[in-house]
Amino acid sequence: MVQKKIAVVTGASSGIGAATARRLVTEGYHVVAAARRLDRLETFVKEAGDATAVACDVTSDESVAELAAVVARLDGPLTLLVNNAGGARGMDPVAQGPVADWQWMYDVNVLGTLRVTQALLPALEASGAGSVVTIGSTAAFTAYEGGGGYAAAKHAQTALVGTLRLELAGKPVRVIEIDPGMVHTDEFSLNRFGDQAKADKVYAGVKEPLVADDIADCVAWVATRPQHVNVDRLVVRPIAQAAQHKVVRES
Structure with missing residues (x-):
């Protein structure tokens, strides 16, 4: 019997992480869905079937160590890590930002990305064909007021x-970054502002912002390229967003 490849997705209880976990199951992975909200992950496992739920807080060394221990007990090689857990808080100017x-x-x-990557990198390398995919943001290379x-x-x-890509050169682990622009999910902007009206305003008038499944599609694509193909950085925005500060809105 051929062992299934294992993929770990952090922040898998909602948004991009949840969409990515669902998509990777269809790509033939045994998905380890990791997040703080275990109830949501257990619902995903019941629906997906071939998956494992792990309560994990990426800000805790102990919690990440337990995630790695769970992965080590599974039957199959760990070939994919998706560092998705993240988020934003507030839009305060630098002068007033808490x-x-x-x-x-x-x-x-x-x-969080550092902790999880360090914990799982030995297993990814031991697989002989590992990939680390990190979900960044177009904010990674463009500053903007309030951000x-x-x-x-x-x-x-x-x-x-x-830096990780440089340091792993010559080893069997690809290092991939996906940087989305405007993605409309249920929680990202709501968590950032703590107010539904303010969250809705972010997407007001934007005809077709990206959705979580669009980014999950990107993850699946880079992860399923031949192992010698490394997509260093994939920048993806909706057609209505030409840059961080240039968004077309319909009245």
């Missing part, structure tokens, strides 16, 4: 990814 918000964004987006904390964290995350 340090606690900046610290949370750095811990989740940057140190200082998030942009700073995403700039740091992309520096981590680029």
Whole structure:
């Protein structure tokens, strides 16, 4: 019996992470869905069948170690890690931005990616054909007013990814970055603002923003290329968004 390849997806309880977990099951992976909200993950496992739910907080060393332990007990090679867990808080100017918000964004987006990657990299390398896919943002290379904390964290995350690619050169692990622009999910902007009206305003008038399944499609595409093909960075925006600050809105 051929063992199924294993994929780990962090932040898999909603949005891009949930869509990616669902998509990778259809691509033939045994998906380890990791997030803080275990009830949502268990619902996914019941629907998907061939999957494993793991309660995981990427800001906790102990929690990430337990994730790695669960993966090690599974029957099959770990070939794919999708670092998706992340988020933004607030749109305050640098002069007034709460340090606690900046610290949370750095811990989740940057140190969370670091913790999970460090914990699972030995297994990815041992598979002989591993891939690390990190979900970044177009904020990783463009600053904008009110986005200082998030942009700073995403700039740091992309520096981590680029450095990792250099350091793993010659080893059987691909390092891939996907940087979405405007993606309309149920929770990202709501979590950022804590207010539904403000969250809805982000997408107001935008005819067709990206949705979570669009990014899941990108993850599946890069992950299923031949192993010698490394898509270093994939930037994806809706057609209505030409740049971070240039969005066409219909009245």
